[in-house]
Amino acid sequence: MGKPTRTRHCESRIRSLQLSGLLFLALALLTFAVPPGAGAAPLELQYRLTLLRPTTHLLEVEITASGATAPALDFALPAWAPGRYAIYDFAKNVQEFEATDGQNHKLSWSKLDKQTWHVETQEPGGTVKVRYHVFANDLTGSFSQFDSSHANLNGASLFMYIENHKPDPLTLTVTAPAGWKLISGFSLSIEKRIFQVPNYDRLIDTPLEISPQCSVEQFIERGKTIRVAVHSFADADGNTAQLVDGLKKVVRSELAMMPDPDLQHYTFLFHFAPGLPLGDGMEHFNSTEVIGSGELSGSGLAEALENAAHEFFHLWNVKRLRPAGLGPFDYTREQYTRSLWFAEGVTSYYSYLHLYRAGIWTREKFLQRLADEIRNLENEPGRALMSAESSSFHAWFYDRSPQMQETNFANTTISYYNKGAVLGLLLDLEIRARTEGRKSLDDVLTAMYRKFYEAPVEGYYAPGRGYQEKDILETVNEVTGSDFTEFFAEYVSGTSPLPYRSTLAQAGLELRVRTTPDSPPSLGVLTQRVPHGLKIAAVRPGRAADRGGLSRDDVLIAVDELSLTVADLEDRLRIYPPGAEVPFTVERHGKLERISVVLDPPYADQYSLEPLPQPGTRQLNIRNGWLGNGK
Numbered sequence: 001m002g003k004p005t006r007t008r009h010c011e012s013r014i015r016s017l018q019l020s021g022l023l024f025l026a027l028a029l030l031t032f033a034v035p036p037g038a039g040a041a042p043l044e045l046q047y048r049l050t051l052l053r054p055t056t057h058l059l060e061v062e063i064t065a066s067g068a069t070a071p072a073l074d075f076a077l078p079a080w081a082p083g084r085y086a087i088y089d090f091a092k093n094v095q096e097f098e099a100t101d102g103q104n105h106k107l108s109w110s111k112l113d114k115q116t117w118h119v120e121t122q123e124p125g126g127t128v129k130v131r132y133h134v135f136a137n138d139l140t141g142s143f144s145q146f147d148s149s150h151a152n153l154n155g156a157s158l159f160m161y162i163e164n165h166k167p168d169p170l171t172l173t174v175t176a177p178a179g180w181k182l183i184s185g186f187s188l189s190i191e192k193r194i195f196q197v198p199n200y201d202r203l204i205d206t207p208l209e210i211s212p213q214c215s216v217e218q219f220i221e222r223g224k225t226i227r228v229a230v231h232s233f234a235d236a237d238g239n240t241a242q243l244v245d246g247l248k249k250v251v252r253s254e255l256a257m258m259p260d261p262d263l264q265h266y267t268f269l270f271h272f273a274p275g276l277p278l279g280d281g282m283e284h285f286n287s288t289e290v291i292g293s294g295e296l297s298g299s300g301l302a303e304a305l306e307n308a309a310h311e312f313f314h315l316w317n318v319k320r321l322r323p324a325g326l327g328p329f330d331y332t333r334e335q336y337t338r339s340l341w342f343a344e345g346v347t348s349y350y351s352y353l354h355l356y357r358a359g360i361w362t363r364e365k366f367l368q369r370l371a372d373e374i375r376n377l378e379n380e381p382g383r384a385l386m387s388a389e390s391s392s393f394h395a396w397f398y399d400r401s402p403q404m405q406e407t408n409f410a411n412t413t414i415s416y417y418n419k420g421a422v423l424g425l426l427l428d429l430e431i432r433a434r435t436e437g438r439k440s441l442d443d444v445l446t447a448m449y450r451k452f453y454e455a456p457v458e459g460y461y462a463p464g465r466g467y468q469e470k471d472i473l474e475t476v477n478e479v480t481g482s483d484f485t486e487f488f489a490e491y492v493s494g495t496s497p498l499p500y501r502s503t504l505a506q507a508g509l510e511l512r513v514r515t516t517p518d519s520p521p522s523l524g525v526l527t528q529r530v531p532h533g534l535k536i537a538a539v540r541p542g543r544a545a546d547r548g549g550l551s552r553d554d555v556l557i558a559v560d561e562l563s564l565t566v567a568d569l570e571d572r573l574r575i576y577p578p579g580a581e582v583p584f585t586v587e588r589h590g591k592l593e594r595i596s597v598v599l600d601p602p603y604a605d606q607y608s609l610e611p612l613p614q615p616g617t618r619q620l621n622i623r624n625g626w627l628g629n630g631k
Helices: 002-033 200-204 240-257 299-313 340-357 363-378 388-393 416-434 441-453 469-480 485-492 500-505 544-548 569-573 617-627
Strands: 044-051 058-068 072-076 094-101 109-113 116-120 126-135 151-153 170-175 181-184 194-197 208-211 214-221 224-232 265-272 280-283 287-292 509-514 525-530 533-539 555-559 581-588 591-598 606-611
Touching: 058 072, 094 116, 116 126, 170 200, 181 214, 181 265, 194 200, 208 224, 214 240, 224 240, 240 265, 240 299, 240 340, 240 441, 265 299, 280 299, 287 299, 299 340, 340 363, 340 388, 340 416, 340 441, 363 416, 363 509, 363 606, 388 416, 388 485, 416 441, 416 469, 416 485, 416 500, 416 617, 441 469, 469 485, 500 509, 533 544, 544 591, 555 569
Parallel strands: 044 170, 224 265, 265 287
Antiparallel strands: 044 058, 058 126, 072 116, 094 126, 109 116, 151 208, 170 194, 181 208, 214 224, 280 287, 509 606, 525 533, 533 555, 555 581, 581 591
């Protein structure tokens, strides 16, 4: 009798354990499915930015969070900034962090990782205030600079966010020296110092220029106020009017092509800093920064307009029509996409096209710029190894990313800007040809914008949703009524040689490749000047130097006893015919060696897009639809 009782007891216990296990599993799944803090009540957030002494390059940031119900809040500074696909770890410039409650009593805090400060709260619904300083002395589109002439501030390098509270609205208050103007996409007023910001993402997507030495002009286009702010380290010149005139033409052309953007005003922030190693440009939701490494004159003006045309087109392509993963962002780690060739490279193509459509470039200059893009791509060994999609995906390796180890990128990579621009050209002409001129790449951009950005809102960040790589192909097919699957497989996902001849011919054009007269034979190396010669930075695979046994990091001291201390390599090689065997004096690991190399013929360095001698009516129609009649 005991046995049945015992059996019944065991069965009951087993059923109880099974139910408990199922309940535990359900709770566990729920825990993992819902991020910690998700659905938490919004905090009342106050951000205060104070410009301290300019000569210290120090800024003070204070963040006050009221209504905190969690036992702790995690404050984090991004590891990267949207638009620049590189891990920069901005937290390395944070100093003097402290945390207090609403009565200024110190709160306990600790670092969880390189960029996260864990602050313990003291009472439910209480206030947490953190304060820290940031060192800022880099003028780029990603970092910040504060000195006696201005403060150029990019939010990702300055402002921490509170984990799980990026969607919360906030107030930003700026304290700056008396008499300094504040220019940003937050407001058209240069006096305003308090701003209501819808969320953290928009906060760091709105750069600030605060300066006593910044000129500001504006104009109206299609009901939008376009503001132009210029800060320059050089003496002022009279080219600001030319800059504004060029911007009017570019803005008019791009606004005419794309759907009306959901903004009332847009701000261009220009900086001109002669001697800066690199220029820069960075797109934002309703503003952009363009940084020139020269003066606002001559080539500096031309470069500024070209960068502005690119960044303004990002108003649609990237900031609104965006790849999945590029907003809202995970700021702690890389956000991968295979679509930067389209987001950045096609934007480059359209910047060239609109400079032409706006009348700033001649037809000859436009076609030559496209030919230059083709030349640059064709001279990259990496074009046979890396696709446009792969270049996009691996942007985190080389988009101005610090390199602490030697790489072979010079021989194995391509630029998604470069190949994307070339693909933009070929796609545009192919679409026009297949549709007899009825459709173009313009229609694809417009269709994608309406399909994805004007779609129902998916989250707090911005209207619409991000697209996947396959969506580009699908939209091209929908717009054209043609199947571009093979084109994308061969040239976007793949590394097949691009169809210049067949595609250009449909518009009555051909690619001509020539060698500059009197060009020297080719050694097949990239070099950089060092005090006693030329250091080899890269050896092109299969070329003369590679066959002869020269190596990266070799220093070329002399060519057949002729010194390279000050002379150019090309000048030394010009005295030899192609195929000549030439001895080089080389320094390798501190020792001198003599290595003979058989020189290659000069490489073709002149690329141009030229009209075919006798184009047909169909070819002329396609070309005229693209370039316009008689322009």
